Amino acid sequence: MGDDRPLEGRVALVAGATRGAGRAIAVELGRKGATVYATGRTTRSARSEMGRPETIEETAELVEAAGGAGIAVQVDHLEPERVKALVERIDTEQGRLDVLVNDIWGGDVYLTEFGRRLWEHDLEQGMRMLRLGIDTHVTTSHFALPLMIRRPGALVVEMTDGTTEFNAGYRADAGLFYDLVKTSVQRLAKAQAHELRDHGGAAVAVTPGWLRSEAMLEVFGVTEENWRDAVDKEPHFAISESPALVGRGVAALAADPRAGLWTGRTVSSGHLAKVYGLTDADGSRPDAWRYISEVQYPGREADTTGYR
Template sequence: MTESRSAGEKALAGKVALVTGATRGGGRAIAVELGRAGATVYVTGRTTRGAVSEVGRPAETVEQTAELVTAAGGEGVAVIVDHLQAGQVRELVARIERDHGRLDILVNAIWGGDHLVGYGRAVKMWEFDLDKAQRMHQLGVETRCITSHYALPLMIRRPGGLVVEITDGTEEFNHENYRAPFYFDLAKYSLFRMVKGLSEELQEYGCTALGLTPGWMRTEAMLDTLGVTEENWRDGCKADPDFAMSETPLFVARAVTSLATDPDVARYNGSSLSAGPLAKEYGFTDADGSTPDPARYFTDLFRTGQRPDPDDYR
């Protein structure tokens, strides 16, 4: 395939992407948007029509995600993978190699550890359940290391590859704000060192690695937690006024697609990015036409101790 394209051809036509942790939330939305841009997207997860992961949400499956990718105009390929199992990841990459001989985009969106965190509990690191602590590290860090170990040798065969590590906050924000409990903070902050290391090691091959954070996503699980739907999501602000800064998973998905179609994306190698500022640079919006910037909102909230007007940050 030549890199020149006729007018109207999808920007990622001919490209192959792998989105891990794509069963729901941001991972699903990213996969669908990459498909909308014309990519073939391999989507992985542990919840299928025949099995449910420890997250315990049977309604969202990896097969559904693949079908949504295809319906959007790409080619979705569902692969059931536990990314802690090296053999399963090795076979996944071997399949991509057999099918296409290339990998252009790797988006690591794996997490699935919210049920282990116990948000709001003042538990010291030595009091925290060690089994849950180790599981958080496995889900949030080891999965990504194993995946990159097998996927990157395929990616570096061609210059222009892109690795996106989906993070929870920017490096600057996480550096300045401790996010208890200890093991959650450690798992999330480790990703910034991962991006730094990958950016150094991939650069000579003409590939780019970066970190990207969404804001407060209105995922399926978050909407359920607050007892609202996407149609009446603002009712969730009664329980938490900061929910006014939330965004749909589409917002970070559009950020990923904008990066993946940017011929000069290498300028971001090693960077920690946020979807809000990227929306202003690339000109995309959330589903409602707004451009929420929760990173700036929460920075000002923590800095001043006063809750800003959310409308000033959309």
């Protein structure tokens, strides 16, 4: 195990690795030497209800290209038997599981009805969002944790949206269902931190900032190469970050033998970047949640000076 490959011999499961933060985390874990099981519903022969073109096979190939071992497995994490079979396969093939990243979501553009109150929001879509964003995480941890606690040092990462302080207020812009999902997974991290304590494990909730996921780039009609063109349409988009930042942050956390110090907490990609000396793909270090809280939400003029 070298300094540049501290996760050599370690096994990770990134549940929800088809695109966005999940894909970037899988790649960066692989870059540090891990064997990464990348799961999701969309493959080259089948698409999920989201209708996105990104596939788990592409993610596994990117993991391989980064120097890790990538294994794509099609799994709907709402189906307990599928998740159980996945964990049994990991046990058979690897005999261990060191890192679990619960990044399953699927409710961003497709299900979220921004600005609508509970009684205005489509109930079926809202309940579907809860199932995709909460039930999947609980189901995956239920089956994965017995394998993980065989060795001390297990790490569970619950992917959320928003810091503890920010989510202490109600996410009225996104609505009740979105708010419930993102605060619930923070609570899941706290609960799992408690339950893993006696087994030498840790659980941490991690939030990216304003993420330039594939879907977000499409919303603004830009690519990662020319994303700054969207600032003319939305000036605060200047604080956005590529998925690489949170990917690097989670990988650094997974490689840190003192990761247990973070257990039960919610941390942002910007904070992890500062602690571990990381930068985004463009060399900057955006601190999105501080910016959103201090500049964007108070209605101040967009200015990222001192925030990236």
